[in-house]
Amino acid sequence: MARYEFPKGFWWGSATSATQIEGATGKKGKNIWDYWYEKEPYRFFDGVGPQVTSDFYNRYKEDIKLMKEIGHNTFRFSISWSRLILDGDGKVDQDAVRFYNNVIDELLSRGIEPFVNLYHFDMPLQMQKKGGWESREVVDAYVRYAKICFELFGDRVKRWITHNEPIVPVEGGYLYDFHYPNVVDFKRAIQVAFNTMLSHAKAVEAFRNAGIKNGKIGIILNLTPSYPRSDNPADLKAAEIADLFFNKSFLDPAVKGEYPKKLVDLLREHNLLPQAKDGDLELIKKNKIDFLGVNYYQPRRVKAKSCMPHPDAPIMPEHFFDYYEMPGRKMNPYRGWEIYEKGIYDIMVNLKQNYGNIECYVSENGMGVQDEERFLKDGMIQDDYRIDFIKEHLKWLHKAIQEGCNVKGYHVWTFMDNWSWINAYKNRYGLVAVDLKTQKRTLKKSAYWMKSVAEQNGFED
Ligand code: BGP
Helix, strand or coil: CCEEECCCCCEEEEECCHHHHCCCCCCCCCEHHHHHHHHCHHHCHHHCCCCCCCCHHHHHHHHHHHHHHCCCCEEEEECCHHHHCCCCCCCCCHHHHHHHHHHHHHHHHCCCEEEEECCCCCCEHHHHHCCHHHCHHHHHHHHHHHHHHHHHHCCCCCEEEEEECCHHHHHHHHCCCCCCCCCCCHHHHHHHHHHHHHHHHHHHHHHHHHCCCCCEEEEEEECCCEEECCCCHHHHHHHHHHHHHHHHHHHHHHHHCCCCHHHHHHHHHCCCCCCCCCCHHHHHHHCCCCEEEEECCCCEEEECCCCCCCCCCCCCHHHCCEECCCCCCCEECCCCEECCCHHHHHHHHHHHHHCCCCCEEEEECCCCEECHHHHEECCEECCHHHHHHHHHHHHHHHHHHHCCCCEEEEEECCCECCCCHHHCCCEECCCEEECCCCCCEEECHHHHHHHHHHHHCEEEC
């Protein structure tokens, strides 16, 4: 048996987002999810939309009590932009202010530090109508919203996050058709990515000007490492390009304040560079983050292309590489994602070696499983597979820390079963089960396991 002990003060907790747990109850402006569901409910698993989800809006007290019971010392949630400012750019809604104040105060009263994220895939509908992240006007509205949040909650919230996985709305909304507005256009996708990064840098600047005492600001990125099929130079090149597109495109400007030259050259060569204004790049350069959140679920395996793309097909990132299914890989069949625990270690070592060992933490890691009632025994879901998943990732994380990586904590995705975008409630990720008919919460076996890990600041195995 080995003992895996984590550094003193390690953050143990979980993460979630507004649209996935709150429910669209109370006074709330529509966001793109409310709207898309109204328009195309058949795009969502079993036709379940975002109206009710896990009803956190009404049950936050009970939920926060449970978080404490299972040993959380930190918890990340997001503010819904379209709840706080119904149309995204107008009046601040006082009911929303009360709600978020209550959530923050409740967490603090239980000794759980709130980490607050400003944007988790949930563009207010009125802002999308103005062009979403393609529009500079929307970037400015986001910065105004960020400032309002710093003013309202900055006296108590010390850990701020500008965006969660900003590349996902780019992929989902502008490349691969799994977020509204369902555009397929690489050039527009790149503009969206650039403007999102700009909004991030402007929010960091606003944060510095807000002078929040002891406050830190960061961004959360899904740093999916790109592993080449082989050492063949063609495979290595394919992996390098995938890494530029999907990791360095946000990681480098956020941490180093600069886009990688190779990425800029590649985009220029294909006439894909986004429009920027004078001063944009300086702004990004000046406003680097204090800390980084790393979401990790799966690796990205790539190989050199085997066929030329069809000349009539729109140019896509896959113009430059093919995906590779490694024989023998371990899979989560429900989500269709490979499980590769060592990836979490590789990410951390990369941050240490190439990104100044920036302060970071695992901001999401978890396993979604379908039909979990199958594992119900003695009134509890016996989710040993989830315990194994978390444990094996934690072992690699522990090794990274032993080797000097600056990792401050680990957040599970997620505290309780929640609404997974178009997958709705298909795959359950929670440490706590939610009965969708009654909204009853029941701890799963993994919740007890996480509790003991948090209490002992580690585990034996
Ligand atoms: C991340 C998101 C989360 C969450 C998680 C699980 O990309 O930040 O919002 O949903 O993935 O993925 P999914 O819900 O698609 O199964």
